[in-house]
Structures are given as structure tokens and as C-alpha cells.
Amino acid sequence: MSNVHWRRSLAVLSVLGCGGKGKPVVAFPGLTFPGAASPLDPACARTSSYPGSEVEPMIAIDPRDPKHLIGVWQQNRFSDGGANGLLAGVTFDGGVTWIQTAALFSRCSGGTYERASDPWVTIGPDGTAHQIALVFNRTKSGQAILASRSLDGGRTWLMPIALQQRNDPSYVMDKESITADPRDARYVYAVWDELTGQTDPTSPFNLGPTWFARSTDGGASWEPARSIYDPGADAQTLGNQIVVTADGTLINVLSLITQNSSPTPKTAIAVLRSTDRGLTWSTTPVIVAQAEFVGAFDSKNQKAVRSGDALAAIAAGDALVVVWEDARFSGGVRDGIAFSRSVNAGLDWSAPAQVNLANGAQAFTPAASLSPGGKLGVTYYDLRNDDPRDKDHLLATAWLATSTDGGKTFTEQALAPPFDLRTAPFAEGYFLGDYQGLVSAGESFLPFFSMTNANDGGRAEIFFRPATAPAPMAAKLLADVQITGPREARGAARTVSRTAY
Secondary structure, three states: OOEEEOOOOOOOOOEEEEOOOOOOOOOOOOOOOOOOOOOOOOOOOOOOOEEEEEEEEEEEEEEEEEEEEEEEEEEEEOOOOEEEEEEEEOOOOOOOOOEEEEEOOOOHHOOOOOOOEEEEEEEEOOOEEEEEEEEEEOOOEEEEEEEEEEEEEOOOOOOOOOEEEEOOOOOOEEEEEEEEEEOOOOEEEEEEEEEEEOOOOOOOOOEEEEEEEEOOOOOOOOOOEEEEEEEOEEEEEEEEEEEEOOOOOOOEEEEEEOOOOOOOOEEEEEEEEOOOOOOOOOOEEEEEEEEOOOOEEEEOOOOOOOOOOOOEEEEEEEOOOEEEEOOHOOOOOOOEEEEEOOOOOOOOOOOOOEEOOOOOOOOEEEEEEEEEOOEEEEEEEEEOOOOOOOOOOOOOEEEEEEEEEOOOEEEEEEEEOOOEHHHOEEEOOOOOOOOEEEEEEOOOEEEEEEEHHHHHHOOEEEEEOOOOOOOOOOOOOOOOOOOOOOOEEEEEEOOOOOOOO
């Protein structure tokens, strides 16, 4: 839909709370809590499967002021999709202190839809912040892609605009993202996938094209949404995300899933290109690589770990870098983190190479960023510090790997102590989010990630490491850890979702 504004008077949601949880912080140098106690309606929060949980974060940095950052996440996750609401953490001092705000996306924050998911945020070159959400109902039909902007750095958010709305349950929208053009504040781009025939999701005739909308007036209004790529029947795209190269080319990375109705669909990482700010797009995607993931899982209880296995993350700078989960480095036994690099605006890509250093442990859910000087940062989780003999816990560790030579070599450091993944929300698997956030300030990388906090009852919470924080000591490297278990269990743990709320 084009230029569809919700028919209310212009409204904003004021600051709901301030940072500081008033409880012990994880004992690890430099971590801060972007979230405070949830400002959502307590009565509303009680309907959630996991009250107080904070998952699936994304972060943006102000190109005019590296101390101004906005992070967004799901607050109070449900086991069967979405959350009570999406919150935003705003900092003006580089992440030392935070305030919390929320856009009017879901009922719990003053909107009309029951649930919200897939938070994403971006900040334009003029400082305007843009946030996007997938919102939907469970008790009745209704879903939409909503975009909201902030003219005061994230302190308040204007009334959301619906980029697309559906009341037909046979259509399902998923995995949207939003990107402000870093070269021209007038242009903002949104992209997502839409699946057809979801009353019979196993039909080989279903479609899953990429949809796109753009604003040419800084998010005040939006052009009509349109399909920019349709892979045809029994296929879909997933995880669409746009970055802008130095020459102004738009690059949309996506997962191209074919044979979608089969138990084992095939997935390729691909990109679409636009040289005219999204007015037209390449008709044939450039394939980066085939994705050979098997999915993460808990080998001790045969339960799934819901990771970003079917998604890729992209970063733009002096080159383009794409990262994703891939099992090619272990002979198809366990997922590691793969990356590929392009130096000609996405026309050609290097052969996949490995990022994670502990090849004997499952690694999953990568995020990537490139510094102005060309330094590459990749965050991810792995299970190297889990003890296979400990049947009561599943210890995961968050890592930051960096490379100063274009990905030929990496060094890594732990972002936090190992934490028990089994206390995370369970939503088709232990769930911290289908993606995590990472940006750079100068040559420093700023991870924005979810992990469980033993000091707060084991709930999943959002953490941030400011650029001024001391470098954490690396957790011990157990490169010889071998994660075992029947491959069939891994494959069945979580099939590539037709949707990934």
C-alpha cells in the first residue's frame, strides 16, 4: 500500500523508562544493559510465554555522532511467534547509559496488533531514525509491515505507516528490514518476503517473492510496495537486507530457497543489485554461495537451537562481506561461520572461507560489520565451552572475531562468560533471535547481543559492549571439543521455516 497512514492524530510515545536494572550485572568487563525493567503494560506482559525476555536485537549508529546509538529488540517473547512488543534502547554517551522508548507497533505499546516481531533500525545521514516491524494477530487475521521514524534521536517515535497490510491468512509476510541511504537522507528502503498459499504451506505451487518499498522524503511517506524478485513456484526468499556501496549501488542480500515443499529445501545466498536507488533491480540474482548448514542443536537432549541458519548477514564498506552458517568446514557434521567478500559491488564473490576458530564446536547466528579502515568484525555464538558430560546445561559463548587482512586470518575474543542456553525462550528451539546486532565506531566494534543472565533468573537479556570498555579476557579455547549426535536429529530439529516470526 502506498502512503497509508494510520488514521489517528499524529502521536508519539514518550520515553518509558531509563537504563539500569537495579540488579547484579554479569561479572565481565565492559558490558552494559541497554534494557531496564520492561515498560510494557504489566497486564499485557503476563500473557507472554516468557515475561521479561529480551531477544533478537538490532542496532544502528548515528553517522554524525558515534556516541548516539539506537538498539531494538523483542520484549516478552511468545513460544509460538513474536513478542508482546518491540523496545528501543537509546544512548547518547556511547552505550554507558540508556533510555527505553517504544514505537506504537503492538497493543502493549499503544498500537493495534497483538504481537510484533523482527525488529530493525537504521539512522540516516541527517540523524533521522527509522524503525520497522512485522506485526500480526493470533486471535484473528491481520498482519502488516509498519515503519516509524524519530526526529529526536529515538526519544519519541511518530505514528507508524503501513507499508503493506494483509487480512488474508493465506499470505504471510516475514523478515523485513529497513535501510536509510547513507548518501542521501531523502531515501529510505524497506524489504521483506511474502509467502502465498499458507493455508497449505506444503503445496509446490506456493510463491515467496521479495517485496520492496522506498521513501523519497525521509520516511514521511512511502511509495507503493512492489515485488522486485520472484523465484517462482516452490521457492521463496528469506532474510532480505539492503546495504549501500560507496558508489551508491543498492545490494539486497537474500536466502534463495528452492524445492521449498520438500523436507530438505536447498538454500543459496544471493544478492540483487540496483544502480538507481531502488527504482529498478537486476532480474537475475548473483549467487554468493550455496548454504550448506545443518542447523544447531543440543546433542545432549536432542532439542533444537533456533539460530539464524537460513539467513545471511551483510556489511558494506571498502568491500562487501556476507556471513552465514555453513557446515562445509566440518564435512557436513556441524555448522561453522562462513564468509565471502566482493570488491566489485556484488558482481563477483570469493570462495567461502571460515571465520570461527574452534572447528570442533557448533557455531551459529553471525553478524558482520566493516570499519572505515576496512577491518572486518564478525560476532557469533558457539558451544566450545559446553561440557558434554553436563546433562543439565548447554553452555554457549558469544564471540567477536576480527580480521585486518580481508579475512585471511582472524583473531577472536569472548564477549561474555559462557551462559546456559537452555534457559532461553523456546520457540522452535532455544531462541536468542534469528539475528544479532553489530556496528563499528571508528576501528572499534560494538556488539549488541542477547544472552541468558544467571543473575536474573536465567532470562534472556540484551547486552552491549561500549567502544571504551576494556577488551574481555578470552574464554578458554577447547578446539578439540567434538559435538556428536545423529545427523537425522539435526536435520529434523528445525526445518527451513516458510516463515520465521
